[in-house]
Amino acid sequence: MNGNARRTTSNVVQTEALANRRDDSVEYVGFRIDGQAVVLNLSEHQRLTPDRSLDLVNHSPTGYEWGYAGSGPAQLACGLLLDYYNDAQVAREHYIAFRNRVISQLECDGPAACWHLTGEEIDAAMATITDDVVALPDGGGPSPSLPENWRTVTRPDRRVFQRADRDHYIVLGEGTDGWLAVLCSQGDRAYPAPLASRTVSGDADVDRAVRALVDESNDLIEPPEGEC
Structure with a gap:
């Protein structure tokens, strides 16, 4: 999209x-x-x-x-x-x-x-508000490779994963030597603050790196019972 x-x-x-x-x-x-x-x-x-x-x-x-x-x-x-x-x-x-x-x-x-x-x-x-739309889960459905409290978001230039029950995001973009996956949170800041990151080489398993950050986020703040 x-x-x-x-x-x-x-x-x-x-x-x-x-x-x-x-x-x-x-x-x-x-x-x-x-x-x-x-x-x-x-x-x-x-x-x-x-x-x-x-x-x-x-x-x-x-x-x-x-x-x-x-x-x-x-x-x-x-x-x-x-x-x-x-x-x-x-x-x-x-x-x-x-x-x-x-x-x-x-x-x-x-x-x-x-x-x-x-x-x-x-x-x-x-x-007057036409831009700055918050990323929404595509179709509202969970990703088959992630826990149910995470969703995949469409962006034209990068892949974004969004936690549904807390303000956590994972942004996957091109790094200098492959892929850079960053876990961040809006919190009290005007702009998202990075919490953790993974550098993934071009031939490595990117999905595994994303899942590791997802698990790290869920360990930081447990989702409500029944959502994971």
Whole structure:
């Protein structure tokens, strides 16, 4: 699959979500109580918790954050998009770009020491997001050679493997003497941080090197019971 096809598919899904957005006025507010981040959906008089978004991405099970590009803001971005559009694919594909564009800029300022984000502002931001789509598993199915908590992702210039239950990735690219496989994690960083790597010669078993990094990742953070 080429990059243009990936973006075209993403844009179609994004356009459908915008077309199906809520007609009523929606507003979210964020503030702190004893230092703890709290986000409310004012329209529904409900507190927005990470629980639902954690089924899609697991960046910050301890809670939301904002004001920078890290794991807590990533969880909030996914949670907000999922709550507002009620579309898992849109939330999963666009939450990183939405975090970078919107959530990282939120500040608790003014007399009320809080931030406000309306549905119109969410729509306006999403209308400008066309790239930076998060890699999704091809067809949502597991790779036959990897544990079930790992997926194979299509990229035009390299092979990428993505852990479904934690923010771990393996990127396989051409190195100076063969292949370089790198295990990395987004974590609290704006860019992925390498955790481990394998240098594979041209005639070596690349799949075995990838599987070794997969096992290393699973040993670092065990997947939930029944997913491996």
